[in-house]
Amino acid sequence: xxxxxxxxxxxxxxxxxxxxxxxxxxxxxxxxxxxxxxxxxxxxxxxxxxxxxxxxxxxxxxxxxxxxxxxxxxxxxxxxxxxxxxxxxxxxxxxxxxxxxxxxxxxxxxxxxxxxxxxxxxxxxxxxxxxxxxxxxxxxxxxxxxxxxxxxxxxxxxxxxxxxxxxxxxxxxxxxxxxxxxxxxxxxxxxxxxxxxxxxxxxxxxxxxxxxxxxxxxxxxxxxxxxxxxxxxxxxxxxxxxxxxxxxxxxxxxxxxxxxxxxxxxxxxxxxxxxxxxxxxxxxxxxxxxxxxxxxxxxxxxxxxxxxxxxxxxxxxxxxxxxxxxxxxxxxxxxxxxxxxxxxxxxxxxxxxxxxxxxxxxxxxxxxxxxxxxxxxxxxxxxxxxxxxxxxxxxxxxxxxxxxxxxxxxxxxxxxxxxxxxxxxxxxxxxxxxxxxxxxxxxxxxxxxxxxxxxxxxxxxxx
Amino acid sequence: xxxxxxxxxxxxxxxxxxxxxxxxxxxxxxxxxxxxxxxxxxxxxxxxxxxxxxxxxxxxxxxxxxxxxxxxxxxxxxxxxxxxxxx
Amino acid sequence: xxxxxxxxxxxxxxxxxxxxxxxxxxxxxxxxxxxxxxxxxxxxxxxxxxxxxxxxxxxxxxxxxxxxxxxxxxxxxxxxxxxxxxxxxxxxxxxxxxxxxxxxxxxxxxxxxxxxxxxxxxxxxxxxxxxxxxxxxxxxxxxxxxxxxxxxxxxxxxxxxxxxxxxxxxxxxxxxxxxxxxxxxxxxxxxxxxxxxxxxxxxxxxxxxxxxxxxxxxxxxxxxxxxxxxxxxxxxxxxxxxxxxxxxxxxxxxxxxxxxxxxxxxxxxxxxxxxxxxxxxxxxxxxxxxxxxxxxxxxxxxxxxxxxxxxxxxxxxxxxxxxxxxxxxxxxxxxxxxxxxxxxxxxxxxxxxxxxxxxxxxxxxxxxxxxxxxxxxxxxxxxxxxxxxxxxxxxxxxxxxxxxxxxxxxxxx
Numbered sequence: 026x027x028x029x030x031x032x033x034x035x036x037x038x039x040x041x042x043x044x045x046x047x048x049x050x051x052x053x054x055x056x057x058x059x060x061x062x063x064x065x066x067x068x069x070x071x072x073x074x075x076x077x078x079x080x081x082x083x084x085x086x087x088x089x090x091x092x093x094x095x096x097x098x099x100x101x102x103x104x105x106x107x108x109x110x111x112x113x114x115x116x117x118x119x120x121x122x123x124x125x126x127x128x129x130x131x132x133x134x135x136x137x138x139x140x141x142x143x144x145x146x147x148x149x150x151x152x153x154x155x156x157x158x159x160x161x162x163x164x165x166x167x168x169x170x171x172x173x174x175x176x177x178x179x180x181x182x183x184x185x186x187x188x189x190x191x192x193x194x195x196x197x198x199x200x201x202x203x204x205x206x207x208x209x210x211x212x213x214x215x216x217x218x219x220x221x222x223x224x225x226x227x228x229x230x231x232x233x234x235x236x237x238x239x240x241x242x243x244x245x246x247x248x249x250x251x252x253x254x255x256x257x258x259x260x261x262x263x264x265x266x267x268x269x270x271x272x273x274x275x276x277x278x279x280x281x282x283x284x285x286x287x288x289x290x291x292x293x294x295x296x297x298x299x300x301x302x303x304x305x306x307x308x309x310x311x312x313x314x315x316x317x318x319x320x321x322x323x324x325x326x327x328x329x330x331x332x333x334x335x336x337x338x339x340x341x342x343x344x345x346x347x348x349x350x351x352x353x354x355x356x357x358x359x360x361x362x363x364x365x366x367x368x369x370x371x372x373x374x375x376x377x378x379x380x381x382x383x384x385x386x387x388x389x390x391x392x393x394x395x396x397x398x399x400x401x402x403x404x405x406x407x408x409x410x411x412x413x414x415x416x417x418x419x420x421x422x423x424x425x426x427x428x429x430x431x432x433x434x435x436x437x438x439x440x441x442x443x444x445x446x447x448x449x450x451x452x453x454x455x456x457x458x459x460x461x462x463x464x465x466x467x468x469x470x471x472x473x474x475x476x477x478x479x480x481x482x483x484x485x486x487x488x
Numbered sequence: 489x490x491x492x493x494x495x496x497x498x499x500x501x502x503x504x505x506x507x508x509x510x511x512x513x514x515x516x517x518x519x520x521x522x523x524x525x526x527x528x529x530x531x532x533x534x535x536x537x538x539x540x541x542x543x544x545x546x547x548x549x550x551x552x553x554x555x556x557x558x559x560x561x562x563x564x565x566x567x568x569x570x571x572x573x574x575x
Numbered sequence: 576x577x578x579x580x581x582x583x584x585x586x587x588x589x590x591x592x593x594x595x596x597x598x599x600x601x602x603x604x605x606x607x608x609x610x611x612x613x614x615x616x617x618x619x620x621x622x623x624x625x626x627x628x629x630x631x632x633x634x635x636x637x638x639x640x641x642x643x644x645x646x647x648x649x650x651x652x653x654x655x656x657x658x659x660x661x662x663x664x665x666x667x668x669x670x671x672x673x674x675x676x677x678x679x680x681x682x683x684x685x686x687x688x689x690x691x692x693x694x695x696x697x698x699x700x701x702x703x704x705x706x707x708x709x710x711x712x713x714x715x716x717x718x719x720x721x722x723x724x725x726x727x728x729x730x731x732x733x734x735x736x737x738x739x740x741x742x743x744x745x746x747x748x749x750x751x752x753x754x755x756x757x758x759x760x761x762x763x764x765x766x767x768x769x770x771x772x773x774x775x776x777x778x779x780x781x782x783x784x785x786x787x788x789x790x791x792x793x794x795x796x797x798x799x800x801x802x803x804x805x806x807x808x809x810x811x812x813x814x815x816x817x818x819x820x821x822x823x824x825x826x827x828x829x830x831x832x833x834x835x836x837x838x839x840x841x842x843x844x845x846x847x848x849x850x851x852x853x854x855x856x857x858x859x860x861x862x863x864x865x866x867x868x869x870x871x872x873x874x875x876x877x878x879x880x881x882x883x884x885x886x887x888x889x890x891x892x893x894x895x896x897x898x899x900x901x902x903x904x905x906x907x908x909x910x911x912x913x914x915x916x917x918x919x920x921x922x923x924x925x926x927x928x929x930x931x932x933x934x935x936x937x938x939x940x941x942x943x944x945x946x947x948x949x950x951x952x953x954x955x956x957x958x959x960x961x962x963x964x965x966x967x968x969x970x971x972x973x974x975x976x977x978x979x980x981x982x983x984x985x986x987x988x
Contacts, residue, residue: 077493077525079496080525083522084522084523084524084525087522089514089522089523089524090523090524090525090526094489094524094525094526095525095526096491096525096526097491097493098491098492098493098548098549098550098551099491099550099551099552100548100551101551102551102552338495338496338497339495339497342495367497368497369496369497369499371496371516371517371520371521371522373517374516374517374518374520375517375519375520376501376516376517376518376519376520376521378497392628393628393665394665394666395666398666400666400669402628418501418517418518418519419519420499420500420501420519421500421501421626421929421930422626422628422929422930423500423626424623424626425623425626425627425628428623440629440878440879440881441629441878441879442628442629442878443628443629443630443631443664443665443878444628444664444665444666444669502932502936503680503681503937504936504937504940506680506681506682506685507680507681507685507688507689507937508688508689508937508940508941510681510685510686510689514681514682514685515681515682515685516682517682518673518682533853536853536856537856537940537944540856540857540859540860540921541856541860541936541937541940543922543926543928543932543936544922545921545922
């Protein structure tokens with residue numbers, strides 16, 4: 026079948042990738058690998074070639090490697106035109122053009138959107154601009170924070186005990202820096218892993234010398250006469266002197282540039298089908314616009330076809346590969362993106378890994394090991410089936426539980442395992458906070474069944 | 489410089505990389521792994537050993553950086569080692 | 576009595592090439608002949624079961640009627656020493672392995688193995704220098720055996736001159752893993768028991784001395800246990816030391832010998848290795864796939880009835896995971912019977928996987944890489960004198976007993 030539309034696209038089509046980070050890069054590499062010979066344009070708002078972000082809250086703060094040197098290795102040469110340091114500012118779906126912040130326009134035959142997320146800023150802008158107040162998302166953020174830690178601050182305050190916040194606190198303690206962590210919930214990591222595991226995380230913080238304050242909010246940051254942060258005030262009327270503040274309140278999706286474009290984009294992300302094709306605002310799937318990575322929300326067959334948003338490194342890679350494959354395929358050859366959510370964190374010398382969607386779980390059973398020893402496997406149950414699992418320094422068992430999730434195996438697991446302890450004889454309530462409260466950290470957001478995010482249309486994002 | 493990334497979803501803490509290239513990879517606790525995402529050229533051969541030995545083939549080294557490795561370099565970086573990384 | 580294919584696999588006549596038998600075995604991925612073990616032979620099943628927490632490695636979970644020819648010989652010797660971590664489940668396994676790792680590898684001793692590189696070079700060079708008549712070399716006795724034994728002695732702090740004593744015990748204990756008990760099973764059990772006792776007493780004396788006068792070696796550090804918040808009992812220490820000494824003896828020798836045999840059968844690859852020493856790195860991985868020194872793992876049993884490929888394996892059954900067969904599974908590896916050091920996709924089962932994966936893997940890798948590189952570089956035009964070579968009896972720890980080669984000369988170091 027020579028000279029189909031797909032063949033022509035592969036031979037001399039124009040593909041534009043908006044977002045030059047992990048998903049954008051792996052998508053572009055996959056396009057070339059699948060035989061795309063046309064023109065490829067990579068648009069990124071940051072002035073850097075694609076770099077890896079997980080090291081920014083770990084190695085880079087510990088002095089093993091530097092924030093400026095985490096550029097992602099390439100799987101192959103992608104022979105692209107790079108438009109770096111200029112953000113996409115708009116999309117004309119009818120004319121198939123991406124508008125850039127510098128006024129330029131880039132036409133496309135196929136578009137891959139991988140604009141990701143950014144750090145949620147401190148809500149009070151003036152306080153957020155005080156010297157010594159940081160967020161951690163970009164290379165510059167990481168380098169600036171690492172420099173400040175190198176200078177030996179008296180006390181660091183981390184606001185938000187999600188994964189990133191906890192990793193920053195861990196790095197501070199490892200470097201002998203005093204650190205306070207303020208978390209609105211009752212324990213760290215509760216949004217992602219629930220209260221049972223949150224309690225273990227809280228012990229880890231405290232054993233390692235973190236001044237962990239839970240159930241409180243930071244109400245104000247106070248600067249000195251020179252504009253440097255000097256104190257924070259809490260909802261329990263206490264205050265704390267600190268010279269570094271890291272705001273770690275989760276992420277916001279970079280979709281504002283699509284406002285008014287007609288694409289189904291909003292604060293919860295860009296809705297796409299299981300084949301990574303974007304929905305328009307009417308709920309009709311597009312044929313030329315694809316989405317991948319943190320900015321995407323897509324339905325997952327294992328989780329009742331609800332739309333999932335995943336801020337997961339592995340999802341960015343896998344979804345980008347699927348999107349790229351589908352961009353160059355006839356409809357019958359397209360593949361669904363059915364990656365099982367998985368993430369990791371490394372904090373206080375413990376490797377924490379998870380598969381599935383723990384936050385859907387209503388119960389948890391510690392099937393192996395012991396929480397007191399900080400070495401265990403916890404399995405999450407939802408409506409009588411296994412829906413997620415977490416391990417603390419027990420990752421070699423995790424693939425078994427992933428298979429259980431994929432097989433929708435019954436919960437509680439009706440079999441014995443090695444290393445079963447008294448605490449693992451029966452399930453406990455998983456103790457997740459009220460889902461209407463937003464949580465922090467790279468986790469999973471379930472966002473219902475509607476491809477349109479109407480909040481964007483009628484209630485533009487704001488604080 | 490040699491750019492690398494470890495897929496830590498795959499990593500299960502077998503520590504082969506940290507044994508074979510301790511300048512680039514280090515265990516953080518019993519199972520956690522830390523690594524320098526840009527290894528120095530002097531460590532190329534060691535990194536190639538780590539890439540090949542990883543039991544879950546989780547280490548991705550830049551194809552272009554690796555291709556630049558001259559055969560017969562000190563310690564002898566393997567021509568195939570970079571290819572072995574893209575599992 | 577074992578029937579059919581299992582007895583064929585154990586039959587010494589098939590030792591030189593069991594791979595066609597494994598191919599036959601894979602046609603019944605969960606093989607069970609009625610009273611023997613459940614034999615798992617395909618890659619993905621093995622991979623999955625190695626990470627399955629419903630499987631135990633402890634002999635006490637084996638039903639008395641399990642009928643495993645591999646288990647029988649071992650229980651007899653158990654009275655002498657408690658089981659090593661190889662045959663324990665978590666948490667005991669994890670605790671002992673973690674403590675053993677402390678003086679061995681990262682995070683606490685990240686440079687121990689790396690710092691041995693120079694030593695390894697020296698020993699290899701020395702052994703090659705002293706090969707003698709290049710026309711008639713037994714690569715096992717003159718190289719592949721003494722090399723890893725010297726290294727494990729240095730690492731553990733066991734006097735090299737005691738080698739003739741513990742060599743006998745180690746050989747006996749390794750042979751006890753052979754499913755075929757030979758002409759007189761009772762006699763073998765007694766020999767095994769005695770060897771275990773004697774090795775235990777020998778190591779006890781050594782540990783006693785190291786406690787008084789500790790050095791930098793692993794035995795000293797394990798015996799003194801400083802800086803540890805957990806400690807090993809003396810009996811645990813003896814079992815662990817015996818495991819390391821035997822494993823350090825009986826596996827790398829086969830890896831090196833199988834490697835040289837494979838290279839001599841593939842002269843093109845041998846030439847490429849001589850020209851590009853770095854090729855040894857991926858080559859050793861391919862070798863661990865192609866000719867793994869441990870062919871199968873016999874010590875697994877399910878804690879509950881489990882289902883594999885629609886077959887129910889009852890609780891307490893004996894299971895064999897045939898790593899060497901999984902490594903040749905065409906559903907996993909393209910052209911699995913081809914030795915290809917340039918293979919891109921090489922996630923083999925040669926060192927196991929999961930919590931029991933080979934403890935000494937980094938050392939085995941370095942030893943094999945270096946040994947093969949140096950042999951390729953220094954032996955002039957090496958050829959096999961006999962092919963196949965004579966094998967050891969053992970079907971589990973499989974490798975040539977002798978590898979007689981001839982070459983035109985030995986190049987200087």
